[in-house]
Amino acid sequence: MSGGVARRGVRWGGRQRFVLFSLLPVFLLLAVFVVLPIVFSVVVSLFNYNPLSHSPPFVGLQNYRNLFSDGVFLRSISNTFLFVAVSVAANLLLATLVALAIDLVPRQGPKGLFRTVFFLPTTANIAAIAIVWGYMLNPRFGIVAGLFSILGVNLQLNWLGDQKLVMASIVTLNLWQDIGYNIIIVLAGLESIPRMFYESALVEGANRVRVFFGITLPLLARTMLFVSVMTIISYFQVFTPVMVLTRGGPNHASELLGVSIYLNAFQFSRLGYASGMAVILMALLLVLSLAQMKLFKPKWDY
């Protein structure tokens, strides 16, 4: 008996050692490369940090004061929010519609094929495929202009070079690239709804629209919440297509915050200033996520 107790004691020790030795390296990496940078970005933003100078001068809130009167920064904030709002709304709407359409296809039919095709663009290297899109959108020799001229419309639209069009082009390219994820997740959500529910509703004489708003949408709420939170976070980080195609131009019309932070930090060597931008973005996102949690809280529970 006593041997058993002793052995148990050793096992507990083994368990604790296991937990400790597994967590320690992981926590260390998370601390150094994730948590520390968050704190560090606030610190850097209080300095006039420049990689060339060894003792950067402390400037307090000066970077923030300058930022709030910096037209380019304010424009990049409004660009980013506009981009996220339009893209997320379009993404959720389109993804739901496409998923509903695919869900109607019988399982024996080409359902799998549709799923495969819509997911295809997400596998493409963004930098490479963005450059391909750049050629497609070229106003002179691009295929998009070519298609319009075949249709008899002679639009010489400069999709990426016109301040009014560039954002729409980036939104479209980004949606094309990325919507497959959400289609698959929404489709999985749809498929997890028991068919029974639909059948009983149809027996009771409800039409398709009523079924969608009465049954499908409420049962999809959890999936939609997950999808919208993930999409919002990922769209705040859109960087590559803009960087590859326009570098924020023309005249800052497509400058998203990520690009602005990158350009200031690594092209103009204004690390402190760019950190200020990052901190403001973090604060905005914090407010946004808190609001989101408050808004959606009740839906999590049922």
Add this chain to the structure above:
Amino acid sequence: MVAVFPFLWMVLSSFKTNREILLTVPPTFLPAAFYTGGYLKVLFDAPFFRWMLNSLFIGVTTTAAVVFTSALVGYIYAKFQFFGKRTSFAIILLTLMIPFEVIMIPEFLIVSGLGLLNSLSGIIVPSLVSAFGIFMCRQFCESVPGELLDAGRIDGASELGIFLRIIVPEITPAMSALTIFTFMGSWNNYVWPLIVINDQVKMPVSLAISYFNGAHMVHPSYVMAAAVLIVLPVLAVYLVFQRQFVEGLALSGIK
């Protein structure tokens, strides 16, 4: 149709000459002649194989580390009690909400301080662990019955043995989904290598594409060929493993 068209156009254009791409207005779909000069240029006049190897190396090491650490830590969060468990998990979840652009400057300073700038390690080391992976694996480990683990303990298995022989087989679907997403994320990552790498020979493929797409944009044929060579391998892998892709993604969304 819309989903596939850019791929199709990319492949067709890669067999056109520079002149044909730039000067045919309006453009034609099919190349006038089957031109392979773009591919030859990309494969043999540039360190393209080296770039592929760089990307492959970064992708494989990152993915192996992320999948292993995520499964291990996810398992510990699901099945063990320890001091600071709730708080540390809340912090891990919180970091999921932080976009990369917020931390990229301090990350750069830290990696630079560690002397890892302009090296493949500089790309790999910061992404050895993934908050998302830990979260996802924890969700899956929670559904593994505790009796299974106790049975293993009674049989005298070590804790690591229990993890490897009982947990890993149970959460294989989650791990393969995580493998796919981590590798694709690494293969497609652009901003971090852009910050870390200066040397041409150390670039991963995402940066390599801009090598052909220089300031003057006069070699679209090379660019298209390079794009095909970068995009199609991943596409092929996807077509082979599409069931795992789609199911893994669906799982991560439902859980």
